[in-house]
Amino acid sequence: MELREILRPDATLPALLEGYAWLPDLMRRSGGAPVRTRLMGRPAVALHGLDAVPFFYDEQHVARRSALPGPVLDTLFGRGAVHTLDGPAHRARKALFVSLLKDATSVDALAGEAVKEWDAATAEWAHRPRIELFTEASVVITRAVCDWAGVPRGEDDGRATARDLVAMVDGFATAGPRHWRARKARTRQEERLSGLIEEVRRSGTEHSGSALHAVALHRDDADELLDPHTAAVEVLNIIRPTAAVAWFMTFAAHAMHRWPRQRELLRDGGPEYAEAFAHEVRRFYPFAPFLGGVAVRDLEWRGERIAEGTLVLLDVFGHHHDPALWPDPYVFEPARFADGGPVGADLLIPQGGGDTATGHRCPGEDVTVALLKALVPQLARLEHGVPPQDLSIPLRRIPTRPVDGFLLAPRPPAAG
Numbered sequence: 001m002e003l004r005e006i007l008r009p010d011a012t013l014p015a016l017l018e019g020y021a022w023l024p025d026l027m028r029r030s031g032g033a034p035v036r037t038r039l040m041g042r043p044a045v046a047l048h049g050l051d052a053v054p055f056f057y058d059e060q061h062v063a064r065r066s067a068l069p070g071p072v073l074d075t076l077f078g079r080g081a082v083h084t085l086d087g088p089a090h091r092a093r094k095a096l097f098v099s100l101l102k103d104a105t106s107v108d109a110l111a112g113e114a115v116k117e118w119d120a121a122t123a124e125w126a127h128r129p130r131i132e133l134f135t136e137a138s139v140v141i142t143r144a145v146c147d148w149a150g151v152p153r154g155e156d157d158g159r160a161t162a163r164d165l166v167a168m169v170d171g172f173a174t175a176g177p178r179h180w181r182a183r184k185a186r187t188r189q190e191e192r193l194s195g196l197i198e199e200v201r202r203s204g205t206e207h208s209g210s211a212l213h214a215v216a217l218h219r220d221d222a223d224e225l226l227d228p229h230t231a232a233v234e235v236l237n238i239i240r241p242t243a244a245v246a247w248f249m250t251f252a253a254h255a256m257h258r259w260p261r262q263r264e265l266l267r268d269g270g271p272e273y274a275e276a277f278a279h280e281v282r283r284f285y286p287f288a289p290f291l292g293g294v295a296v297r298d299l300e301w302r303g304e305r306i307a308e309g310t311l312v313l314l315d316v317f318g319h320h321h322d323p324a325l326w327p328d329p330y331v332f333e334p335a336r337f338a339d340g341g342p343v344g345a346d347l348l349i350p351q352g353g354g355d356t357a358t359g360h361r362c363p364g365e366d367v368t369v370a371l372l373k374a375l376v377p378q379l380a381r382l383e384h385g386v387p388p389q390d391l392s393i394p395l396r397r398i399p400t401r402p403v404d405g406f407l408l409a410p411r412p413p414a415a416g
Helices: 003-007 012-030 052-057 070-077 087-101 104-125 133-149 155-170 177-203 211-217 228-243 245-258 260-268 270-284 334-340 365-381
Strands: 035-039 042-047 290-295 299-301 304-306 311-315 407-410
Touching (some): 012 035, 012 042, 012 311, 042 052, 052 311, 070 177, 104 133, 104 407, 133 211, 133 228, 133 245, 133 365, 177 211, 177 228, 228 365, 245 260, 245 270, 260 365
Antiparallel strands (some): 290 311
């Protein structure tokens, strides 16, 4: 390792303090060249641009297995998760997720469950003076995905499970109370689901046809069942990302409030406009700031040497707001996705890039889009007021959302 890499100041604290703006600011100052820094004591290089995405997702260049720090595994993904694998082991495990989350009939069934739960929830909201959309959306989606996956909802008809799933996402990129809530939530749910996995294996046919059953009986690349803990981790990696759609639902409400014309278009525009709106929410609003991997050998990108073992960062937030890739990137405009484009594998990457089946792109992306496509028009048709509140979205907080979770004052349906 070169001396200048050893002496380069560590940027872990600035990254935590500056949040989503940290990496794009470094990129702007670099003039588009790769940014060299240090994170968690390790040399790191950050890449940006359309050509950076396939470079980053090429397993001959970058591995994910050794890049995920312990605190992220202990909150967001879980120990032994598919995200920690590479090569044949990753492809074998990933095939399980693809079979469950890329099947159109199955995805449509989940979206239908979510609409059913939304209708039941809105009938109850009409009797309350106000609700916090973020929390209520997480409960709606958690109930739907648990029923679809064959997982019992848990205490308080799914509210406790929803709190745990939200906590795991909310606490992965921070220290302090949010992080410790996330760890406790993961431990609680892993223990609950490990017991369910063992029950399914004992019964043989119980929950047959469900995601829970498929994970319980899945065999890895060595033709062995996953141990109960790892199987529980992977069940969580099906239901937790689905519950995270609550962030996008809250951003959707924010967009409709800020640009009221969007609400009208969603009411009248049909499923095609709802899908375009879903893509623009995922592009415009901040969720994942960047992604990380490790150089598997000495590499070169744009003439820059990247030594084996270097952390490689892919700038996601900056990518989605780059005027070279997106005309008027700070304008919220779903029409840019009219007729299904441009949703190329390397252009729109809120849930990763590359190929879903063989790479690390999230297999739950179709589920995310389907849920938004189904629920956002329901939200547009919901008669409600927006009480005074803090609707700012702090970019220093990861993951961020409107400060007050987007408060709504639902109105009872008109008589007759």
